[in-house]
Amino acid sequence: MQIFLNPPTDSWDELCKRPELENSALESSVTSILDAVKKFGDKAVREYTKQFDKVDIETLLVNQNEIIEANKIVSKKLKSAIAIASRNIKKFHSIQKPSTIKIETMPGVMCWRKPTPIERVGLYIPGGSAPLFSTVLMLAVPAKLAGCQEIILTSPPNQFGKIHPAILYAANYIGVKHIYKIGGIQAIAAMAFGTESIKKVNKIFGPGNQYVTKAKQLVSNLGTAIDIPAGPSELLVVADKSANAKHIAADLLSQAEHGGDSQVVLVVSSETYANSVVAEIHKYLATFDEKAKIHESIKNSRVIVLKYLEDQIKFVNMYAPEHLIINTSDCNSVVNKIVNAGSIFLGPYTPESAGDYASGTNHTLPTSGGAKAYSGVSIDSFIKNITIQKLSKKGLEGLQSTIETMAEAEKLPMHATAVSVRLEKK
């Protein structure tokens, strides 16, 4: 973990850079899989599942027996944790639910905006060694609350052709009815284009490796919406000496353990304090296997020492972290100056893992500086707003001259005629 002491402002751009991913040749291989699934449907999906997941799957849809089996395997303790987490997620997302707003902008001109659930959504849940069942809650709970008619969930099967029981349990617990044993690019393709087994969805959500991410980007260029552009997860911590160095070290490592491409950044005002955190990090790291990816991620990571709080805030807003922990004595005032961050964690008792799992906020957040323009996933992500208007004769009369004048100036005569023909004297 490299320490940068009072780096000059003109070096900040460089310090805000995320690790570059090697992805030449990625696009063409992803495109060929997308095309094959579009053309050959389930047949192609099964072939890629054989190739990548090393398993032959006849029926892609998860059946009731598999759900029952998962229900038996998942521990009572985990079930209770899932219940508490989903209750909090439901609580926080419920208050976001938008309602129809209506206004008469001029006499006889009624305009309104009606939130309408997206009909069919697809949730992608990565499998592999760490089954991200928490992401099931983060996506399926708001999808349900929004009122999406069909929620489709795909997740890669293991070598025995099964989805991890915790993922199945969580999905069934929230009420997801259509679960498919498909992973990777072929899952994104199946949801984007539809196959014999899977109905085409309108929007795809969920994290994934760089192949899944690339597939989502490509299908979004072809007409299927996606949640947010995704990159490796990241955390920036602003701390002062009021914060326990060991706590900060644990927070940084909790992000670093996601994978070798995760980035963590620590922003502090004192070099001495920075060193004490780094020392705590190394104590923890010594307990990990030396081949663990967490070491790699810590290598990509940085400590930025900036003397003035004002500069620290400027740096944070420039970096625009996905997760931001502010563990300082004046965190309540610092947070008011943050304009670019996905999700913020305040004070000594708010580790990022609270929001990752159970406090109620969503953990699907903009990465790689995306927080400058994007929000994390929320109820809004599962809804589109339709605007509606109805004019009375009087309303149209009141706007006639305005519309006709503007249409004429934009050289669109039929725009004016559509008004005048309605109001001409018979």
Add this chain to the structure above:
Amino acid sequence: MQIFLNPPTDSWDELCKRPELENSALESSVTSILDAVKKFGDKAVREYTKQFDKVDIETLLVNQNEIIEANKIVSKKLKSAIAIASRNIKKFHSIQKPSTIKIETMPGVMCWRKPTPIERVGLYIPGGSAPLFSTVLMLAVPAKLAGCQEIILTSPPNQFGKIHPAILYAANYIGVKHIYKIGGIQAIAAMAFGTESIKKVNKIFGPGNQYVTKAKQLVSNLGTAIDIPAGPSELLVVADKSANAKHIAADLLSQAEHGGDSQVVLVVSSETYANSVVAEIHKYLATFDEKAKIHESIKNSRVIVLKYLEDQIKFVNMYAPEHLIINTSDCNSVVNKIVNAGSIFLGPYTPESAGDYASGTNHTLPTSGGAKAYSGVSIDSFIKNITIQKLSKKGLEGLQSTIETMAEAEKLPMHATAVSVRLEKK
């Protein structure tokens, strides 16, 4: 205009298709311009302006004299129309303004969501023969209301190196301070990457031809957000015999006059009524120059005759039109069954041109079926929501077991440690 009589359901997919745009070779030529602007900044912008707009521009920024000049040229009548339209747009968008929402999901677990304006936004306004100053209002009014700190507007210069006075007037009227004489791909590139004259923006808005659209898509893959994927404009009208055929014809033509690639669709239950609308269309068309693009657009357009209202609604939701006029005697009940549309216009006195210009709703809307997943531009488009949380010691204690259990099941031990280290007995 081809009439389809009670087309079978399995042909609807085909009937919902939009005209295909010829765009092979588009991507590589757009990419090369993006790359050049990224590398050479203003110098490249000036060269492309010379090449495409046939004018040599030294200072890209519009100066105060140009604003004063525009103010002199724009007629009093048009100024008054712009004032009324922008007042209505302001009214409708003001009521959408989100506020911070906060909830204690469990004792000691405070979670909130804070709407935060996007700092720097770029608005692209096409120029050419029809100066779309109405789009200035539709983008700049919500950007201002949202509180964006910097609003940059670009629009192509004419052969004399000037932006159309109505565009300059409207931009200045709303309070846009940074106006640049740049058009096309080079404008999108300049806003996405920044140049010596133009600061990089976080999100780009606005319509454009297929080159501009492709440029927006490509920069959105590289980290600059965009408003919505755009395609040619379109209108679907559902009418019954209560609607005056001449009004419907004027509505369809008001959309068709946008360009040769616009598509208009009429859905009715009676062939006789369909024929009467088509007859009115031809009467209007006879008044246009035979080379006018409106003829081409009408050729791409369709009348769908479906006997049952239920089928008509199904078709509309499958087509997911950008603009939907429901001019039927029971329009108030029909609208409740529409789930996919950008903006809806109800009853005999609500032509699309009301919403295009002046009623208050936004005219930047999802095309090409995008209405299944996207909303039109609104205040939300200029805002991102940051989630924030603060746990007390008691709050973290209440979640400890839940977080630890979930972290363990996801094989992320440091996620658990970040909690336990804070609560361990000293």
